[in-house]
Amino acid sequence: MLSDENRALLRLMxxxxxxxxxxxxxxxxxxxxxxxxxxRNLExxxxxxxxxxxxxxxxRPEALATEFLVLLD
Incomplete structure (x- = not known):
């Protein structure tokens, strides 16, 4: 879901x-x-x-989040 490609899309938006x-x-x-x-998947x-x-x-696409904190437990 948060692949490099999808993160690049969010950044571009x-x-x-x-x-x-x-x-x-x-x-x-x-x-x-x-x-x-x-x-649609990201939405x-x-x-x-x-x-x-x-x-x-x-x-018109609008990114709501572009920074992520991933916690591994």
């Missing part, structure tokens, strides 16, 4: 303030369908919010 998922796909070099699936874990535009089909 925070740094670039992207307007659409398609814009993020272009900047990350990932296919839009693959990226959408990853973003399910509460790490991303996907803001859907009411008048268009555009979706």
């Amino acid at each position: 925070q740094e670039q303030q992207l307007r659409t998922v398609l814009e993020q796909a272009e900047l990350s070099g990932r296919a839009a369908s693959n990226l959408s699936r990853s973003l 399910g874990y509460g790490l991303v919010t996907l803001h859907r535009s009411p008048d268009t089909r555009a979706v």
